[in-house]
Amino acid sequence: MNISLSDFTSNSKLDAGFYYTENEDRDWYRSIQLSGLEAESFFGLTVHPENQDQLAILTDRGIFESKDAGATVTLFEETEGTSATLYTENQFYLVKNQTLFSLEGERGVIPLEELVLYLAVNPSNPDQIYAVTGDGTAAVTEDGGINWLKEEIIPSE
Known part of the structure:
Protein backbone atom coordinates (compact mmCIF):
# COMPACT_ATOMS: atom_id res chain seq x y z
CA MET A 1 0.00 0.00 0.00
CA GLY A 81 10.11 19.42 16.85
CA THR A 82 10.76 16.02 15.23
CA SER A 83 12.09 16.53 11.71
CA ALA A 84 12.42 12.95 10.38
CA THR A 85 11.23 9.43 11.17
CA LEU A 86 11.95 5.94 9.90
CA TYR A 87 10.52 2.49 10.56
CA THR A 88 12.70 -0.53 9.91
CA GLU A 89 11.66 -4.14 10.40
CA ASN A 90 12.65 -4.06 14.08
CA GLN A 91 13.10 -0.41 14.99
CA PHE A 92 11.59 3.07 14.92
CA TYR A 93 13.91 6.08 14.61
CA LEU A 94 13.22 9.77 14.95
CA VAL A 95 15.37 12.89 14.69
CA LYS A 96 14.68 15.73 17.10
CA ASN A 97 17.06 18.68 17.47
CA GLN A 98 19.62 16.87 15.30
CA THR A 99 19.70 13.92 17.73
CA LEU A 100 18.76 10.40 16.62
CA PHE A 101 16.46 8.48 18.96
CA SER A 102 15.36 4.85 18.77
CA LEU A 103 12.80 2.93 20.81
CA GLU A 104 15.53 2.44 23.43
CA GLY A 105 16.27 6.17 23.74
CA GLU A 106 18.89 8.66 22.60
CA ARG A 107 21.48 7.29 20.14
CA GLY A 108 23.72 10.19 19.10
CA VAL A 109 23.98 13.72 17.69
CA ILE A 110 24.04 14.10 13.91
CA PRO A 111 26.79 16.58 12.90
CA LEU A 112 24.84 18.52 10.28
CA GLU A 113 24.04 22.21 10.38
CA GLU A 114 20.86 22.02 8.30
CA LEU A 115 17.75 20.27 9.61
CA VAL A 116 17.67 16.50 8.98
CA LEU A 117 14.60 15.75 6.85
CA TYR A 118 15.25 12.18 5.66
CA LEU A 119 16.51 8.96 7.18
CA ALA A 120 17.44 5.77 5.34
CA VAL A 121 18.87 2.48 6.54
CA ASN A 122 20.97 0.01 4.60
CA PRO A 123 18.79 -3.12 4.36
CA SER A 124 21.92 -5.30 4.34
CA ASN A 125 23.38 -3.58 7.40
CA PRO A 126 20.80 -2.09 9.81
CA ASP A 127 23.55 -0.32 11.78
CA GLN A 128 24.33 1.83 8.72
CA ILE A 129 21.94 4.77 8.76
CA TYR A 130 22.00 7.87 6.57
CA ALA A 131 20.63 11.26 7.62
CA VAL A 132 20.06 13.81 4.84
CA THR A 133 19.11 17.49 4.89
CA GLY A 134 16.99 19.38 2.39
CA ASP A 135 20.08 20.77 0.68
CA GLY A 136 21.59 17.30 0.19
CA THR A 137 24.12 17.38 3.01
CA ALA A 138 24.37 13.94 4.61
CA ALA A 139 25.87 12.05 7.50
CA VAL A 140 26.29 8.31 7.96
CA THR A 141 26.64 6.08 10.99
CA GLU A 142 27.99 2.54 10.97
CA ASP A 143 27.07 1.78 14.59
CA GLY A 144 23.33 2.37 14.75
CA GLY A 145 23.48 6.12 15.34
CA ILE A 146 26.08 6.58 18.07
CA ASN A 147 28.93 8.00 15.95
CA TRP A 148 28.37 9.98 12.75
CA LEU A 149 30.51 11.17 9.85
CA LYS A 150 29.57 13.88 7.37
CA GLU A 151 29.38 12.56 3.84
CA GLU A 152 28.97 14.42 0.57
CA ILE A 153 26.37 12.59 -1.48
CA ILE A 154 25.54 15.46 -3.84
CA PRO A 155 28.73 16.98 -5.26
CA SER A 156 29.10 20.71 -4.72
CA GLU A 157 29.61 22.90 -7.75
Whole structure:
Protein backbone atom coordinates (compact mmCIF):
# COMPACT_ATOMS: atom_id res chain seq x y z
CA MET A 1 0.00 0.00 0.00
CA ASN A 2 1.30 3.46 -0.90
CA ILE A 3 -0.04 6.50 0.97
CA SER A 4 -0.19 10.09 -0.22
CA LEU A 5 -1.32 13.40 1.24
CA SER A 6 -3.07 15.85 -1.04
CA ASP A 7 -2.18 18.86 1.10
CA PHE A 8 -4.99 20.80 2.81
CA THR A 9 -6.46 22.02 -0.45
CA SER A 10 -7.80 20.24 -3.49
CA ASN A 11 -5.91 20.01 -6.74
CA SER A 12 -7.06 19.10 -10.26
CA LYS A 13 -7.01 15.36 -9.46
CA LEU A 14 -7.63 14.94 -5.72
CA ASP A 15 -9.65 16.56 -2.96
CA ALA A 16 -7.83 17.42 0.27
CA GLY A 17 -6.98 14.43 2.47
CA PHE A 18 -4.96 11.22 2.77
CA TYR A 19 -5.13 8.65 -0.02
CA TYR A 20 -3.82 5.12 -0.49
CA THR A 21 -3.22 2.78 -3.42
CA GLU A 22 -2.79 -0.97 -3.55
CA ASN A 23 -2.17 -1.34 -7.28
CA GLU A 24 1.08 0.50 -8.00
CA ASP A 25 -0.43 3.99 -8.11
CA ARG A 26 -3.09 3.29 -10.78
CA ASP A 27 -6.03 3.99 -8.48
CA TRP A 28 -6.07 6.16 -5.36
CA TYR A 29 -8.65 5.79 -2.60
CA ARG A 30 -9.51 8.24 0.13
CA SER A 31 -10.49 6.41 3.27
CA ILE A 32 -7.90 7.27 5.88
CA GLN A 33 -9.92 8.95 8.62
CA LEU A 34 -7.13 10.05 11.01
CA SER A 35 -9.51 10.28 13.96
CA GLY A 36 -7.72 12.03 16.82
CA LEU A 37 -5.35 14.02 14.62
CA GLU A 38 -5.06 17.56 15.95
CA ALA A 39 -2.47 19.44 13.95
CA GLU A 40 -2.28 22.45 11.68
CA SER A 41 0.38 21.14 9.30
CA PHE A 42 1.79 17.82 8.08
CA PHE A 43 5.28 17.42 6.69
CA GLY A 44 6.18 13.75 6.81
CA LEU A 45 4.82 10.24 6.71
CA THR A 46 6.51 6.93 7.48
CA VAL A 47 4.97 3.49 6.96
CA HIS A 48 6.28 0.31 8.60
CA PRO A 49 7.88 -1.92 5.93
CA GLU A 50 6.20 -5.13 7.13
CA ASN A 51 3.01 -3.85 8.79
CA GLN A 52 1.37 -1.36 6.46
CA ASP A 53 -1.31 -0.61 9.03
CA GLN A 54 1.36 1.07 11.20
CA LEU A 55 2.31 4.59 10.21
CA ALA A 56 3.77 7.73 11.75
CA ILE A 57 2.70 11.21 10.68
CA LEU A 58 5.00 14.18 11.34
CA THR A 59 3.11 17.33 12.25
CA ASP A 60 3.67 20.70 13.85
CA ARG A 61 2.52 19.11 17.16
CA GLY A 62 4.83 16.09 16.96
CA ILE A 63 4.43 12.51 15.78
CA PHE A 64 1.01 10.93 15.52
CA GLU A 65 1.07 7.14 15.19
CA SER A 66 -1.61 4.84 13.79
CA LYS A 67 -1.73 1.08 14.10
CA ASP A 68 -4.98 0.71 12.13
CA ALA A 69 -4.04 2.15 8.71
CA GLY A 70 -4.92 5.70 9.70
CA ALA A 71 -8.40 5.14 11.11
CA THR A 72 -7.22 6.51 14.47
CA VAL A 73 -4.02 8.23 15.57
CA THR A 74 -2.34 8.88 18.90
CA LEU A 75 0.18 11.62 19.66
CA PHE A 76 3.60 10.45 20.88
CA GLU A 77 4.49 12.49 23.96
CA GLU A 78 7.39 14.97 23.71
CA THR A 79 7.90 14.61 19.96
CA GLU A 80 7.17 18.19 18.94
CA GLY A 81 10.11 19.42 16.85
CA THR A 82 10.76 16.02 15.23
CA SER A 83 12.09 16.53 11.71
CA ALA A 84 12.42 12.95 10.38
CA THR A 85 11.23 9.43 11.17
CA LEU A 86 11.95 5.94 9.90
CA TYR A 87 10.52 2.49 10.56
CA THR A 88 12.70 -0.53 9.91
CA GLU A 89 11.66 -4.14 10.40
CA ASN A 90 12.65 -4.06 14.08
CA GLN A 91 13.10 -0.41 14.99
CA PHE A 92 11.59 3.07 14.92
CA TYR A 93 13.91 6.08 14.61
CA LEU A 94 13.22 9.77 14.95
CA VAL A 95 15.37 12.89 14.69
CA LYS A 96 14.68 15.73 17.10
CA ASN A 97 17.06 18.68 17.47
CA GLN A 98 19.62 16.87 15.30
CA THR A 99 19.70 13.92 17.73
CA LEU A 100 18.76 10.40 16.62
CA PHE A 101 16.46 8.48 18.96
CA SER A 102 15.36 4.85 18.77
CA LEU A 103 12.80 2.93 20.81
CA GLU A 104 15.53 2.44 23.43
CA GLY A 105 16.27 6.17 23.74
CA GLU A 106 18.89 8.66 22.60
CA ARG A 107 21.48 7.29 20.14
CA GLY A 108 23.72 10.19 19.10
CA VAL A 109 23.98 13.72 17.69
CA ILE A 110 24.04 14.10 13.91
CA PRO A 111 26.79 16.58 12.90
CA LEU A 112 24.84 18.52 10.28
CA GLU A 113 24.04 22.21 10.38
CA GLU A 114 20.86 22.02 8.30
CA LEU A 115 17.75 20.27 9.61
CA VAL A 116 17.67 16.50 8.98
CA LEU A 117 14.60 15.75 6.85
CA TYR A 118 15.25 12.18 5.66
CA LEU A 119 16.51 8.96 7.18
CA ALA A 120 17.44 5.77 5.34
CA VAL A 121 18.87 2.48 6.54
CA ASN A 122 20.97 0.01 4.60
CA PRO A 123 18.79 -3.12 4.36
CA SER A 124 21.92 -5.30 4.34
CA ASN A 125 23.38 -3.58 7.40
CA PRO A 126 20.80 -2.09 9.81
CA ASP A 127 23.55 -0.32 11.78
CA GLN A 128 24.33 1.83 8.72
CA ILE A 129 21.94 4.77 8.76
CA TYR A 130 22.00 7.87 6.57
CA ALA A 131 20.63 11.26 7.62
CA VAL A 132 20.06 13.81 4.84
CA THR A 133 19.11 17.49 4.89
CA GLY A 134 16.99 19.38 2.39
CA ASP A 135 20.08 20.77 0.68
CA GLY A 136 21.59 17.30 0.19
CA THR A 137 24.12 17.38 3.01
CA ALA A 138 24.37 13.94 4.61
CA ALA A 139 25.87 12.05 7.50
CA VAL A 140 26.29 8.31 7.96
CA THR A 141 26.64 6.08 10.99
CA GLU A 142 27.99 2.54 10.97
CA ASP A 143 27.07 1.78 14.59
CA GLY A 144 23.33 2.37 14.75
CA GLY A 145 23.48 6.12 15.34
CA ILE A 146 26.08 6.58 18.07
CA ASN A 147 28.93 8.00 15.95
CA TRP A 148 28.37 9.98 12.75
CA LEU A 149 30.51 11.17 9.85
CA LYS A 150 29.57 13.88 7.37
CA GLU A 151 29.38 12.56 3.84
CA GLU A 152 28.97 14.42 0.57
CA ILE A 153 26.37 12.59 -1.48
CA ILE A 154 25.54 15.46 -3.84
CA PRO A 155 28.73 16.98 -5.26
CA SER A 156 29.10 20.71 -4.72
CA GLU A 157 29.61 22.90 -7.75
